[in-house]
Amino acid sequence: MRKALVIASSLLLVAFALQFVFAAVGAFAKPAGGDGDYALHSITGMAVIPALTVLTTVLALLSRAPGRVVGLAILPLGVVLLQVLLAALANGLTDDAGASTPVALIIGGLHAVNGIVAVHFVVALVRAARKLAAPAPVALEPA
Template sequence: MRKALVIVSILLLVAFALQFVFAAVGAFTKPAGDGAYALHSVNGSAVIPALTLLTILFAVLAKAPGRLIGLAVLPLGLVVVQALLAMFANAATDAAGASTPFGLTIAGLHAVNGIVAVHVVVGVLRGARALASPAPAGVTPVPVREGEPA
């Protein structure tokens, strides 16, 4: 299960990296139609949440420490914040439908939240790798949970 946790954490990090690529594709698509951000939307609303749920599941099954499980849950909340920020940014337009300074500020927070999410996933991956790596020779392993044999 610990190797599976590492693999799904890598996949989650790749999905987040692709999310930035898909955002750039949407931003640079000319003419910019409704489908310009389709890949960004599908990845952010389906792929990333599914991989996050798998990461949580494998963290629990791998008997990861509570801190790592909590860290694995965090991207799910950040995805919800992302959706809300995108919704507010799109709704904050003037009467003609043009962007407003407030809406652009919210859109900027959408990008910052994405960067935070990537850093969280890097932390999850580091924790997963540490959990999966064998103890060096001559070192007594520490139990993952209290009462559990080493």
């Protein structure tokens, strides 16, 4: 079960890394087509990452992982909720012409910073899962 936790948490880390790629795809799409440019980013953030987070949390519980590891496993779900809130605020704070305001741009920047923080949490989870799955050292008897 602990090896499965390592695999699932590693897949979660890959999903978060891909989020940055998918955000760049949306940002650099020419001609800009609107929300469709961010479809992969949205699907990964709204479906893949939450599903992997639930899976890692269940595996951490089944592995009888310490509370810290279980906390690290569930934490990405909270980060995703904050991401959705930040994106909605950034998109909602436009001027009358629909252009971004300085406040919207700052909140949009916080969306990116929150993503970076999330990656650090998942890296800590992967490290903790690997440590948990590592075989216990064998004590040698003196000769």
